[in-house]
Amino acid sequence: MPSILQQDIQYLPGVGPNRRKMLSQELGINTVGDLLQYYPYKYVDRSRIYSIRELTGDMPFVQVCGHILSFETFKMSARKERVVAHFTDGSGKVMDLVWFNYTKNITTHYKVGRKYIVFGRPAVFNGRIQVAHPDIEEAESMELSTMGMQPYYNTSEKMKKAGLNSHAIEKLTKTMVSIIKEPVAETLPPFITERLHLMGRDEALRTIHYPQNAKDLERARVRLKFEELFYVQLNILRYASDQRRKYRGYVFSRVGELFNTFYHFHLPFELTNAQKRVIREIRQDMGSGRQMNRLLQGDVGSGKTLVALMSMLIALDNGYQACIMAPTEILAEQHLQTIRDFLGNMPICVELLTGIVKGKKRQEVLDGLLTGEVQILVGTHAVIEDTVQFARLGMVVVDEQHRFGVAQRAKLWNKSTNPPHVLVMTATPIPRTLAMTLYGDLDVSVIDELPPGRKPVRTLHVYDRRLGSLYEGIRRQINEGRQVYIVFPLIEESENMDLKNLEDGFEQLKATFPEYRLSKVHGKMKPKDKEEEMQRFVSGETQMLVATTVIEVGVNVPNASVMVILEAQRFGLSQLHQLRGRVGRGADQSYCILVTGYQLSTETRKRIDIMCETNDGFRIAEADLKLRGPGDLEGTQQSGMAFDLKIADIARDGQLVQLARDEARRIIEDDPTCQDTKYLMLWNRLRELKKTNINWGVIS
Numbered sequence: 001m002p003s004i005l006q007q008d009i010q011y012l013p014g015v016g017p018n019r020r021k022m023l024s025q026e027l028g029i030n031t032v033g034d035l036l037q038y039y040p041y042k043y044v045d046r047s048r049i050y051s052i053r054e055l056t057g058d059m060p061f062v063q064v065c066g067h068i069l070s071f072e073t074f075k076m077s078a079r080k081e082r083v084v085a086h087f088t089d090g091s092g093k094v095m096d097l098v099w100f101n102y103t104k105n106i107t108t109h110y111k112v113g114r115k116y117i118v119f120g121r122p123a124v125f126n127g128r129i130q131v132a133h134p135d136i137e138e139a140e141s142m143e144l145s146t147m148g149m150q151p152y153y154n155t156s157e158k159m160k161k162a163g164l165n166s167h168a169i170e171k172l173t174k175t176m177v178s179i180i181k182e183p184v185a186e187t188l189p190p191f192i193t194e195r196l197h198l199m200g201r202d203e204a205l206r207t208i209h210y211p212q213n214a215k216d217l218e219r220a221r222v223r224l225k226f227e228e229l230f231y232v233q234l235n236i237l238r239y240a241s242d243q244r245r246k247y248r249g250y251v252f253s254r255v256g257e258l259f260n261t262f263y264h265f266h267l268p269f270e271l272t273n274a275q276k277r278v279i280r281e282i283r284q285d286m287g288s289g290r291q292m293n294r295l296l297q298g299d300v301g302s303g304k305t306l307v308a309l310m311s312m313l314i315a316l317d318n319g320y321q322a323c324i325m326a327p328t329e330i331l332a333e334q335h336l337q338t339i340r341d342f343l344g345n346m347p348i349c350v351e352l353l354t355g356i357v358k359g360k361k362r363q364e365v366l367d368g369l370l371t372g373e374v375q376i377l378v379g380t381h382a383v384i385e386d387t388v389q390f391a392r393l394g395m396v397v398v399d400e401q402h403r404f405g406v407a408q409r410a411k412l413w414n415k416s417t418n419p420p421h422v423l424v425m426t427a428t429p430i431p432r433t434l435a436m437t438l439y440g441d442l443d444v445s446v447i448d449e450l451p452p453g454r455k456p457v458r459t460l461h462v463y464d465r466r467l468g469s470l471y472e473g474i475r476r477q478i479n480e481g482r483q484v485y486i487v488f489p490l491i492e493e494s495e496n497m498d499l500k501n502l503e504d505g506f507e508q509l510k511a512t513f514p515e516y517r518l519s520k521v522h523g524k525m526k527p528k529d530k531e532e533e534m535q536r537f538v539s540g541e542t543q544m545l546v547a548t549t550v551i552e553v554g555v556n557v558p559n560a561s562v563m564v565i566l567e568a569q570r571f572g573l574s575q576l577h578q579l580r581g582r583v584g585r586g587a588d589q590s591y592c593i594l595v596t597g598y599q600l601s602t603e604t605r606k607r608i609d610i611m612c613e614t615n616d617g618f619r620i621a622e623a624d625l626k627l628r629g630p631g632d633l634e635g636t637q638q639s640g641m642a643f644d645l646k647i648a649d650i651a652r653d654g655q656l657v658q659l660a661r662d663e664a665r666r667i668i669e670d671d672p673t674c675q676d677t678k679y680l681m682l683w684n685r686l687r688e689l690k691k692t693n694i695n696w697g698v699i700s
Contacts, residue, residue, distance in 0.1 A: 004180055005033030013175050022164055026156045035176055036184070038169075039208055039224070039647050040151030043217065046119070047149075052093035057124035064089055064118050065139055068097075071107050076100075085110065087118060095122075096130040115139040119150075135167065149211050173209050187685045188227060189678075192663060199223040208647075222656070225648040229660035231689055232645075234682065237661075237668045240293075245672065247419045249291030250394050255283065256317030258348065259310065266344055268306075272449040275303050281445050282311045282423065286395075292421035295435065298447030299617040300427045300581030301454060305338055307447065308397045311423055316348065316375050320394025320420075323377040323412075325384075327400045329354045329527075330534050334556050335399070336378040353379035353388065384411040392416070398424045427581060428574060431622045431650075448618070456615045457563075457584040459592045461608050464566075470593060471512060474562060478516060478543050482561040482588065487579055489570040490522065490548035498548070499524060505566070506546045513544065521547040549575060558586035568594035569604045573624035576611050603627060625650065 009031055010020035023029040029038055044061040052064060066089035074082045083106045085097040097118060099106050110116070120134035153169040183202040186193075193200065199207070204223040211217035271279075278296060285292035298304045312322035324339075326332040336352045343350065351365045351374045368374035372391035377383065393416040413419035424442060435444055450456070462470050474484050486509065488502040499522060506520050519533040519542040530550070537545040538557055545560075549571075563583045568576060576594070584590040594608055610623050650657060667679055674683050 003033075003185070004182070005031065005036060005184070007032045009035060012172060012179075014172050018162075019164060022159055022162055026159050032176055032180070035173060036180070036205055037646055038153065038173075041154050042152045043149035043211065044119075044152065045149050049117070051091055052089050052095050052129060053091055055095065055122045055129045057122060057129070059122050061119065061121050064095070065115070066090060066118070067115050068110060068112050069094065070112060073103070073107075083107065087116075094128070096125070096128055097134050097136075098125075098130050098132045100132070110136060149213070149217065151209055177206055177209060187681070188230070189681050192230075193223075196226070196659070196663075198226060201227070221647065224646075225653055225656050226660055228645055228648045229653070229657055230663055231686060233657075233661045233664035234667065235686060235689075237664050238674060238686070241668050241672050243293070244290055247291050247413075249286070249289060249421060250318070250320065250418055251289050252286040252314050252318040252320075252394070252421075254317055255314060258317050258346070259313040261346065262310065262313055262343070266342060266346065268342065269451055269453070271306075272303065272447070272451055274298075274447045274449040275307055278307050278445040278447055279310055281443075282307070283314065285443070286311075286314055286421055291419050292423065293442050294423050295442040295444045296423055296425045296447070297430060297435075297444065298425075298427065299450070299615075300578075301450060301585055302447040303451050304425045304427070304447060305335065306342065308399075308423060308425060309339055309342055311421075312376055312395055312397065315395035315421070318394065320392045321369070321372060321375055321377070321390050322395040322397070323379070323383055323390070323393060323420075324397040325399065325412075326378070326380060329356060329380055330531060330538075331399065332378055332380050338556075339376065339378065348376065349374050350376040350378065353377055353382055355380065355382055357382075388415070390415050393420050396420045396422050398422065400426055400428075427617075428578065428621075431618070431625050446618075453587055454584065455587070455589050457580055457590045457592050459580065459594065459612045459615075461568075461594045461596070461612055464595050464597050467595070470564070470595070473591075474544075474564070475513070477562050477591075478513075481559070483537065483540070483542075483557060483559050484544045484562040484564065485560060485579075485582055486544060486546045486564045487566065488546070488548055489567045502546065502548060509544065509546060516544060517542040518544045518546055521545060521550055523548060523550050549579065556585055557582070561586065561588050561590040563590075563592045564595060565593065566595045568608065569596045569600055573607050573610060573620050573627065576607070577617055577620045580611070580615075626652070 008020070009015055009023055009029055010017055012032060012035070015023070020030075023035075027038060029035050046063060048063070049065050050062045052066075055062060055064070064087070066087055069086045069088055072084045072086070074084070076082055080100070081103055083099045083103040085106070086094050087097050088094045097120075115138070116136050117139050118131065118134045118136055120131035122129050122131055124130070151170055151173070153166045153173075155165055155169060159165070183200075184205055186201050188198065188201065192198070199219045199222075201223070204220040207216050207220035208224060211220065282292065282294065285294060296304055296307065308324060312324070315322045324335055326335055332352060332354050336350065339350055349368065351368060353362070353365050357365060365374060365377070366388065369377060369388065369390050377390075382388070393412075396412050412422075435442075477484060486505075488498065488505055490498045490502070502520075502522060506518065510518055517536075519537045521530050521533050525533075533542075534545075536542045537560075540559060560583050563580055565571065565576065565579055571579070580592040583592060592611075594611060596604070596608065600608070606623075606627065610620060614620065648656065667682065670676070671679050
């Protein structure tokens with residue numbers, strides 16, 4: 001028999017076809033089960049009555065019991081009016097209840113002298129407590145002892161206009177909870193819930209909507225968060241375990257002539273301890289007989305490319321080819337140049353394959369790959385096209401993982417009899433809890449030292465009224481032969497306005513610096529024009545690059561020593577840190593200037609202060625995760641995660657992420673083929689979840 005949870009939400013009393021459409025479009029709620037798992041984002045204690053004497057303007061939501069003394073109506077404009085009810089609780093004190101919208105029915109709906117319970121947020125206006133648009137219920141119909149904590153649900157503007165506000169959703173959840181008579185099926189076996197002292201699923205789902213007290217609420221939250229994180233981790237670890245069992249890795253047992261020649265005669269500088277440690281981890285993986293899947297994290301300039309090259313040389317020493325994929329053509333060309341510079345006169349054939357390599361040259365590269373003559377291929381995603389075939393591909397380096405999905409990585413595997421070893425590099429520091437969830441199938445290595453001789457970038461905060469002195473500083477730097485980036489924000493919602501600001505700003509900068517040559521780059525330009533402008537800056541033909549965040553990833557201009565970020569308050573922390581990574585690549589002192597207005601929110605000030613205090617990408621990433629969270633509470637998900645966590649928060653639930661991972665690992669180790677009847681409930685639940693709209697494939 002189908003469960004009531006699978007019933008169409010339309011047939012829940014109070015919904016109907018119109019509301020069903022709205023709930024589906026705005027919140028993705030299509031069934032009773034979807035509504036059951038649409039959790040409140042906050043709660044207000046409705047068990048206590050305050051007296052008007054106790055109220056102050058900085059209190060959160062309160063409730064007061066009393067009656068209306070009288071109404072007054074004030075004209076605000078030709079079409080708008082304000083209705084005020086004077087309300088007393090019998091203590092001799094009076095407060096005002098105020099309505100600005102839907103005022104026509106107020107005086108007929110509520111009666112003078114009748115006893116009401118008023119609920120809302122108090123404020124002070126003209127020395128008197130007032131509550132705007134309060135919730136009002138007749139006192140007789142409310143039982144305080146059973147009210148406990150009132151849930152609040154996120155709703156969109158469109159829903160509010162249609163009368164589907166938090167209060168309306170709460171009425172629907174109350175109806176829903178009352179008609180779900182049978183206990184909701186359990187999804188975690190007793191050996192987990194009992195050992196970890198977790199609340200049962202039925203109790204947790206009912207409590208999360210209507211908790212009697214803060215202690216019950218916390219227990220329900222922990223149970224539901226754990227379950228959500230546990231199944232994400234179980235899926236990731238099951239996938240990783242399958243891959244390991246299915247695919248043997250190439251065994252690269254020798255470190256031979258190419259690696260040793262490079263190490264002893266071509267190293268541009270002494271490796272840092274962090275680089276040595278990471279190379280040891282990679283060598284161990286490559287020689288272990290299992291396929292390497294490793295994530296290499298390191299700030300811009302920490303020497304990841306050098307580590308990647310030395311790993312590729314191990315593959316070459318064992319008779320295999322290697323390939324490095326970059327997200328953009330300009331970055332691929334820079335990798336090619338860097339690798340050729342590192343190798344010097346060593347007899348290694350390194351070739352480029354991007355969209356601009358055409359005709360005869362392209363054919364030569366393709367032929368060279370098939371014969372094995374091309375030993376290292378540098379390219380963009382052009383590398384994964386079917387026409388590109390290797391003789392013996394043994395090692396793949398993927399730069400900037402977030403630009404390549406799993407499907408693209410899998411395509412590379414098909415170019416080889418065994419899947420090649422994979423090293424994924426990112427300059428985006430990912431906090432450990434997030435890395436465990438986003439890249440759970442990858443082992444993680446971190447380069448946490450900068451090479452000797454690199455000076456940390458100095459970050460300064462400048463208010464936009466002081467641009468004059470900032471421009472003088474820029475002049476001094478350019479006159480000393482340096483180059484400068486100037487970045488304008490470009491946010492999708494205000495894209496047209498932002499592009500206009502960039503165009504106007506570019507003209508102003510040309511007028512301010514008539515003696516210099518300027519380049520301009522933004523994402524709306526044709527790729528060819530963009531590459532051309534970038535190239536002019538890279539070659540030193542222009543002294544200033546005026547751009548949007550398209551320069552965030554990749555461009556390497558050692559001569560650029562100043563990064564000016566305008567309207568820095570509009571950027572996230574990680575984005576600011578990525579942009580700052582574009583400078584400080586040479587031996588000279590570099591600067592990152594964050595320009596804002598004076599009016600800044602507390603959170604923005606925190607962001608700017610963190611940037612000025614530290615260059616440590618991991619500290620910044622942790623702070624960013626805590627400030628922003630992987631998704632915003634009231635807003636849209638920003639995390640870029642393949643799955644929408646309904647209740648868990650990776651930033652704040654680090655310990656639960658770890659606990660869930662430990663549990664999932666214990667089960668996978670005990671039942672790697674997912675056949676044991678002891679765990680049947682878990683494998684069935686995982687199959688059920690895979691039918692949902694979560695893109696589980698991307699999680700791995």
